[in-house]
Amino acid sequence: MSQALALMPFGELTEQDIVTVRETIAKDCNDSQFRLFMGIAKASGANPILQEIHPSVFQGKLTVQFGIDFHVRKAKETEGYLGYDVQLVHDNDTFKMHQEKAEDGRYYAVIDEHSWGFPRGKVVGGYAIAYKEGYAPFTVVMDVEEVEHFKRSQIGMQKTMWTNYFNDMFKKHMTRRALKAAFGLRFDDVEPADSSPASYEAPQRKDITPEVAVMEEKPQPQDEDDEVTQFKKAKFEMKKKFTQLGITETSEILAYIDKHAKPKGSQPTLAEITGLLKILDMHIAEQQEQAASEDELT
Template sequence: MTNNNLQVYQGMAFGELSTQDVNTIRETIGKGCDDSQFKLFMSIAKSSGANPVLNEIYPTVRQGQLTIQYGYDFYVRKAKEAEGYLGYDVQLVHENDEVVVSRKTDDKGRSFMIVEDHKITFPRGKVIAAYAIAYREGVIPFPVFMERDEVSHLEKSNIGMQKTMWTNYFGDMFKKHVLRRALKGQFGLEFDDQTVDQNNNVPGYQRERKDITPNEDVLEGTTEETTTEEPTEEQRIATLRSDMKKKFKKLGITTNPKINKYLQDNNISLSDPATESELIGLVEILDMHIDFEENKPTSNDDELE
């Protein structure tokens, strides 16, 4: 997509989102939305402060109905912004691990569950459970314990890339799942996935089109409406291919053999030529890998281990 064909969704840009970001959102995670659904999704994202570019919020359309889903990253950020945040612990439990869970009582008589000991033996065996504990100053720890059977339905999901993510990256997804529940309980984060009526009236939310040049400030330019056409499938695929190459490069994957190995290692099969939906799915997986690499824990982190 050329700069002169960028669509400007007036009022959708917020925070550090540029107009190009909004168009990328529209053509990737927002591809399944019609114009009304996408406007509503972006309005909800803006009002909640969740940034789609940072994987904090997603739109999903099921049988024509829009559902808003909040990501793990949004829960972590909001928890860190909350008063008294003291971090968290989140772990997978394997079949050869030994975990001792007990009940404690604080000096105020409040009872809570705590992991008293977690011994690891190698080989660890298969993942059988996970737990997360969120800590807050002056409040008892909030634990969440889950067995694998409780999330098995997510591995069979037909929602977007959910099945792929849970199948290929089960451990990481399981930890994020239990942690989100723990943070929600400890900090009162009410960001449940929600199905919304696309006919809802969203005040002050209108789409306008502009013609811009590469050096023009697209957020403060003119608002004169033009007859710019929607991008063609060929243009959308070209944009996705360009985005895909940038993400591979960011991961240090710069040759065709390395790319083919990455696809094989992650059970990704592409048509020849790749379809638009296949490229969208691949870009989402690359985003997850980039996010994982950029947020690897250190010995001083209280992040995922």
């Protein structure tokens, strides 16, 4: 680690604290990513030593996550904070709820009954309630199916945490949502590609040969010039989406295509590229949701 990084000032953190962060939670960051991460931590007031914020590098792309402890601390600093509750619902529990309409016309959820014995069975859902003085309790209710995809995450640590510590991760996920909504917490998980140093963002490749599968019906007939233009636009969009996913090497692109799509001919058609764009959009959305919900078990 360079001397400049080691001596970077950061609130109450000592030089040794910064070295510890660099060698532990930020060990996968390069120097530019580490500088960016520490800058975001300082600007937000989140302490990486207390696990309030941590970086994640996936396929060369940096994402910054705010931990549950930071959400709780910021909520406590908000006027009117009265605490929160979070519970899991199991398939042998008795659980009933309904909605009521507040005076301002907005609806809110009311838990009528939640009782249980043992064995409780598998987790089928859960809820988190945030309490704020002068307001109806804000309740987040989720079915377990809404978070099952985290167990299939391509991010190694996220998949491990959600598989091995599912109940705790599910509780934290719901708590974060409830606190952010009830107390207007504006910070969120960050993918700082636009504000990062040039050395951080992976460069786009100029030549990428698309290999895709047919994912939709044939397009309507159109004149040749218009189809050529659309083909070029679709290929350009494909390049951007691969870069957004952090997939920039030819070998990675071919591996992705081999796993998710196979063209019928030697040259892809406009329909085939359009089909691949849909697959890329789906994985980009999943990656963004995963990044926004990833937190550490503390």
